[in-house]
Amino acid sequence: MSKLPDLEGLAIFAKIAETRSLAQAAAELGLSAPTVSKALARLEARVGAQLLTRSSRRLALTDSGRQLAERARRVLEEAEAAEAECALRSAAPRxxxxxxxxxxxxxxxxxxxxxxxxxxxxxxxxxxxxxxxxxxxxxxxxxxxxxxGTLPDSALVAKRLCAVPVRIVAAPAYLERAGRPTHPGHLADHACLGYAYLATPDLWRFTNKAGEEALVRPKGRLRANNGDALVPALVAGLGVGVLPAFIVEDEIAAGRLERILSDWTTPQGSLFLVTPPGGxxxxxxxxxxxxxxxxxxxx
Incomplete structure (x- = not known):
């Protein structure tokens, strides 16, 4: 006798036990009736016990059959699940x-x-x-x-990808004309261009390494809900802006904007990938x- 279990025989027996019919089991499995009968006989020979009793109307499980049926059902379900998962993974996503x-x-x-x-x-x-x-x-x-920004609505599934640093910037011409602020409190006397999607657009918060905090209510003549829309005004010298680094880094590198208050930081957001909840x-x-x-x- 083979040392390997008769997995095919167990799967066929699970279907027979479920339907209590060799013919119906054969139909549902797409097998011929003789194949199902031979598999049952082979399995009974391996375990050394009769698994079914036959009457004129239907099949009934013996005590040995009832003990084996539940395990055979799990074998069939696991095999079906494994095949389905493999097929799902191998199918080309579309x-x-x-x-x-x-x-x-x-x-x-x-x-x-x-x-x-x-x-x-x-x-x-x-x-x-x-x-x-x-x-x-x-x-x-x-x-x-x-x-x-900050962590999104907890109803969504969120994965943090990276930090999004923020820069405080102004054009060299503006700084020459209006002076270079050395403390966030000085911004109260400067034109500040507002980015509507900061965490608190009407109140700029700053902290330094010593843990000191400063709050500023920005005043200026331009506000936008898109950071790129503020860049031309900043380059033109219309005021000070607080924007994500990815928006202003090219302008800083080219010298059209300068970082100011570099010893101070504003609350930095993060980049999240969010998806709806569910399976x-x-x-x-x-x-x-x-x-x-x-x-x-x-x-």
């Missing part, structure tokens, strides 16, 4: 993923890497929605979103989520 992202971050950081993702997965499509307004993932039918996500969404996590976490 379909549409709706992704929301902040406007400036999406243009600068997400759009440039999407061609790589699309080349890797030719049957997956991406609908990229760019807006600085916070979308309702569930209500508006989005599969995932990138968000910058397992389709493979296409998992693939895009994993790709964004890997690429953006290295920023």
């Amino acid at each position: 379909g549409l993923v709706r992704l929301a992202a902040p406007m400036s971050f999406g243009l600068r950081e997400v759009a440039p890497i999407l061609p790589e993702f699309l080349a890797l997965h030719p049957q997956v499509a991406v609908d990229l929605h760019l807006s600085d307004a916070r979308v309702d993932l569930i209500g508006e039918g989005f599969d995932a979103a990138l968000r910058i 397992p996500r389709p493979a296409r969404i998992e693939l895009l989520a994993d790709f964004l996590s890997r690429r953006l976490a290295r920023r």
Whole structure:
């Protein structure tokens, strides 16, 4: 006798025990009736016991059959689950993923890497929605979103990818004209351009390494809900701005803007990948989520 268990025989016996009919078991398994009968006889010979009794109307389990039936059922269920999972993983992901992202971050950081993702997965499509307004993932039918700020609504599944540092900047011409502030309190006497999506846009908070805190209520003639919209005014010397580093880093490198108050920091946000709550996500969404996590976490 083979040392390996008769897994086929056990699976067939589980179906026989469920249906109490050799013919119905054969039909549901897509096997011939003789194949099912031979499998049952083979299994009974291996275990050395009769598993079924036959009457004119139906089959009944013997005591040995009842003891074996439950384990045989688990063997069949595990095998079916293993095959289904393998098939799901091996099938080429396909379909549409709706992704929301902040406007400036999406243009600068997400759009440039999407061609790589699309080349890797030719049957997956991406609908990229760019807006600085916070979308309702569930209500508006989005599969995932990138968000910058504090931890998002706990009803969503959130994964932190990286920190998003903030810079305090002004143009050299503005600083020559209005003076260079050396303490956040000095900003009360400066023109401050407002970014609507800071954590507290009407109250700028600053701290230094010594733990000192300073609060400033910014006053200025321009406010926008998109950081890039403020950059021309900053470069033109219209005031001081507090913006994410990824928006102003090129202008700082080119000398068109300067960092000020570098000994002070403002509350830094983080980049999160958020998805709606629920069970397992389709493979296409998992693939895009994993790709964004890997690429953006290295920023």
